[in-house]
Amino acid sequence: MNIPDLDTPALIVNLDLLAANIRALQAYLDEHGIANRPHIKTHKIPALAQMQMDAGAAGITCQKLGEAEVMADAGLRDILIPYNLLGEGKLARLTALAARTTLSVTADSGVIVRGYSEAMARAGLVLDVLVECDTGGQRCGVQSPAQAAELARLIQRAPGLRFGGLMTYPNTEYLDDFVRATRTLLAGEGIPIERVSGGGTKVMRQAHTHRELTEHRAGMYIFGDRHLMLAGATPLETVSLRVLATVVSRPTATRGILDCGSKTLSSDLLSLTGYGYLCEYPEAGIFALSEEHAHVDFSACGRAPEIGERVTVLPNHVCPAVNLAERVYGLRGAAVETVWDVAARGKAG
Amino acid sequence: MNIPDLDTPALIVNLDLLAANIRALQAYLDEHGIANRPHIKTHKIPALAQMQMDAGAAGITCQKLGEAEVMADAGLRDILIPYNLLGEGKLARLTALAARTTLSVTADSGVIVRGYSEAMARAGLVLDVLVECDTGGQRCGVQSPAQAAELARLIQRAPGLRFGGLMTYPNTEYLDDFVRATRTLLAGEGIPIERVSGGGTKVMRQAHTHRELTEHRAGMYIFGDRHLMLAGATPLETVSLRVLATVVSRPTATRGILDCGSKTLSSDLLSLTGYGYLCEYPEAGIFALSEEHAHVDFSACGRAPEIGERVTVLPNHVCPAVNLAERVYGLRGAAVETVWDVAARGKAG
Numbered sequence: 001m002n003i004p005d006l007d008t009p010a011l012i013v014n015l016d017l018l019a020a021n022i023r024a025l026q027a028y029l030d031e032h033g034i035a036n037r038p039h040i041k042t043h044k045i046p047a048l049a050q051m052q053m054d055a056g057a058a059g060i061t062c063q064k065l066g067e068a069e070v071m072a073d074a075g076l077r078d079i080l081i082p083y084n085l086l087g088e089g090k091l092a093r094l095t096a097l098a099a100r101t102t103l104s105v106t107a108d109s110g111v112i113v114r115g116y117s118e119a120m121a122r123a124g125l126v127l128d129v130l131v132e133c134d135t136g137g138q139r140c141g142v143q144s145p146a147q148a149a150e151l152a153r154l155i156q157r158a159p160g161l162r163f164g165g166l167m168t169y170p171n172t173e174y175l176d177d178f179v180r181a182t183r184t185l186l187a188g189e190g191i192p193i194e195r196v197s198g199g200g201t202k203v204m205r206q207a208h209t210h211r212e213l214t215e216h217r218a219g220m221y222i223f224g225d226r227h228l229m230l231a232g233a234t235p236l237e238t239v240s241l242r243v244l245a246t247v248v249s250r251p252t253a254t255r256g257i258l259d260c261g262s263k264t265l266s267s268d269l270l271s272l273t274g275y276g277y278l279c280e281y282p283e284a285g286i287f288a289l290s291e292e293h294a295h296v297d298f299s300a301c302g303r304a305p306e307i308g309e310r311v312t313v314l315p316n317h318v319c320p321a322v323n324l325a326e327r328v329y330g331l332r333g334a335a336v337e338t339v340w341d342v343a344a345r346g347k348a349g
Numbered sequence: 350m351n352i353p354d355l356d357t358p359a360l361i362v363n364l365d366l367l368a369a370n371i372r373a374l375q376a377y378l379d380e381h382g383i384a385n386r387p388h389i390k391t392h393k394i395p396a397l398a399q400m401q402m403d404a405g406a407a408g409i410t411c412q413k414l415g416e417a418e419v420m421a422d423a424g425l426r427d428i429l430i431p432y433n434l435l436g437e438g439k440l441a442r443l444t445a446l447a448a449r450t451t452l453s454v455t456a457d458s459g460v461i462v463r464g465y466s467e468a469m470a471r472a473g474l475v476l477d478v479l480v481e482c483d484t485g486g487q488r489c490g491v492q493s494p495a496q497a498a499e500l501a502r503l504i505q506r507a508p509g510l511r512f513g514g515l516m517t518y519p520n521t522e523y524l525d526d527f528v529r530a531t532r533t534l535l536a537g538e539g540i541p542i543e544r545v546s547g548g549g550t551k552v553m554r555q556a557h558t559h560r561e562l563t564e565h566r567a568g569m570y571i572f573g574d575r576h577l578m579l580a581g582a583t584p585l586e587t588v589s590l591r592v593l594a595t596v597v598s599r600p601t602a603t604r605g606i607l608d609c610g611s612k613t614l615s616s617d618l619l620s621l622t623g624y625g626y627l628c629e630y631p632e633a634g635i636f637a638l639s640e641e642h643a644h645v646d647f648s649a650c651g652r653a654p655e656i657g658e659r660v661t662v663l664p665n666h667v668c669p670a671v672n673l674a675e676r677v678y679g680l681r682g683a684a685v686e687t688v689w690d691v692a693a694r695g696k697a698g
Contacts, residue, residue, distance in 0.1 A: 007698045008436070008697075008698070009697050064641065083641065084606075084656075086595065086656070089354075089356040108600065109599065112597075112656070138604075139606070139644070141598075141600060143601060246435065246436060249457055251457065251483055251492060257488070262617065263695075264697065266615075267617045290488060291672075295488070306460075307458055308435055320611060320612065320640065323612055323640075324672075324695060325697065326696075346673060346695070348356070348674065
């Protein structure tokens with residue numbers, strides 16, 4: 001099977017670029033002695049997680065229990081879930097997962113810690129829990145080193161738990177100071193901070209500037225996308241994933257419609273203008289998406305494509321685009337060498 | 350199973366409101382002699398399509414071949430696909446589908462018409478093709494009555510095809526004039542415009558004001574969402590679908606994090622501010638989404654919820670939210686009466 005045999009829209013991956021991206025980040029992190037724990041939320045494909053492990057990753061990161069279950073089923077063995085998990089159903093699944101794989105999780109409040117502790121103590125297991133720290137990202141996370149130290153003590157005392165270190169996302173300029181201040185507060189209490197887990201593809205090449213960082217979680221680096229390309233993190237020539245699409249309508253001389261809408265690209269803007277980068281018509285603007293259509297303005301281009309012409313698009317944000325796809329096609333040149341099911345897509349819990 | 354037994358995030362549907370919404374639109378369109386052809390892209394669930402048919406719908410609308418195949422497999426028998434379909438793979442599937450169900454499609458160019466004609470003539474089938482008209486929506490569609498008439502003639506002459514009428518989305522103030530002008534151009538050529546198919550939930554209650562409309566395609570009316578609530582089309586007390594979510598973090602006194610991110614709600618803004626309506630905290634603002642988190646500002650609320658508290662959210666746009674879900678829970682009061690797989694979710698082609 002070759003590219004022209006693929007029905008559109010389809011997510012296509014250049015296998016050589018993919019492998020090079022995996023190698024490059026691993027080499028960089030190896031050089032600086034930082035453990036690589038790639039985030040599989042970007043691809044949700046066990047075979048790609050295995051490629052990352054084979055290249056030297058210390059383990060993987062999953063954002064949902066459902067993703068971690070799929071990865072554990074496929075044989076991945078060291079998993080971090082950096083998410084506050086609570087509720088009877090999730091804690092039962094977490095316990096089952098902890099019993100069969102090396103697992104760590106995070107918490108940013110006593111409520112979450114107590115839930116983990118009750119579940120693990122009942123099962124006779126010991127779970128590593130990292131404290132999620134807000135170092136400027138304004139997402140989840142404790143707000144200060146004092147809160148981080150307090151939660152670390154709670155974890156260390158809690159039956160069935162072990163304090164596993166600190167976690168943040170993304171790496172910011174406050175990361176090192178936050179970690180040092182927390183360590184100072186815990187000094188003399190026998191609670192070392194063994195692991196400091198940071199993350200982000202946009203900031204991956206600055207990981208070595210954070211002296212306290214012991215591991216890095218990047219997800220999008222294996223594919224890249226328009227947002228990362230424009231930010232300079234994944235230059236166009238390294239972006240391994242594109243959406244293959246067909247021009248299905250040309251209502252006017254300058255307007256065209258592709259068969260990749262928000263159900264393919266996602267409607268993520270990430271503060272950009274437009275919804276994707278049209279590789280063959282870089283001056284074109286994808287100015288709107290409906291669910292099954294991308295609306296393109298070709299007025300700045302020398303020519304506009306004919307109906308039936310195939311084009312390739314970099315989505316603004318690759319993670320939700322992959323989550324929306326049933327499968328991803330791996331290409332060697334123009335030949336389809338591999339077809340992966342996106343096995344961990346769309347997991348709610 | 351009751352609401353508290355559901356893991357979050359989960360899409361929950363009030364079955365009484367759902368049935369009432371189905372009945373109400375059917376009664377309105379019946380009263381005005383307009384055929385009801387609900388768009389199943391909103392729910393993607395065969396059982397709901399069957400409920401719409403049982404209530405009196407003339408047929409259903411699917412936006413993708415893959416959706417139509419799922420619906421035909423489930424026994425739905427009169428399907429419109431208002432989409433330009435092209436390419437060998439899709440035309441082969443279209444032919445197989447046309448051979449086993451009552452099918453109609455649309456086109457807005459000669460390229461699309463010729464593809465349909467070759468496929469149908471080869472198979473010895475006759476397919477109804479409607480001309481898609483841009484009556485102001487600026488999506489796909491021919492731009493003028495002259496182009497519509499020209500394409501109607503092409504369809505009528507083409508082996509294996511039958512001119513099936515005109516289609517537009519959404520209904521606009523230009524709809525009737527567009528249809529009349531096209532009819533005038535075709536007068537005396539023996540090409541009647543038997544079917545005029547319009548659509549839209551936001552404009553559904555004005556369908557009767559379009560004298561030329563013979564059928565209406567609405568999708569979101571069975572559920573409603575924040576966008577339609579704010580537009581006055583689906584008042585809050587009629588909205589049947591909500592996202593059940595849990596507060597998983599309270600980083601600050603006024604900020605909270607729910608476990609429903611863009612992977613649950615979708616990042617569709619539809620020109621609104623914020624990403625959803627938090628039913629229990631109507632003054633709260635969902636000011637950002639990450640993939641697995643909704644970021645909420647509770648500063649305008651009298652109180653903010655505790656970690657672990659469950660809330661319900663109206664997504665901005667219900668269609669992509671359902672597309673992202675593996676299943677939907679149908680509730681009678683607080684009891685889960687039905688669990689539907691979203692069987693036609695995520696179809697690329």
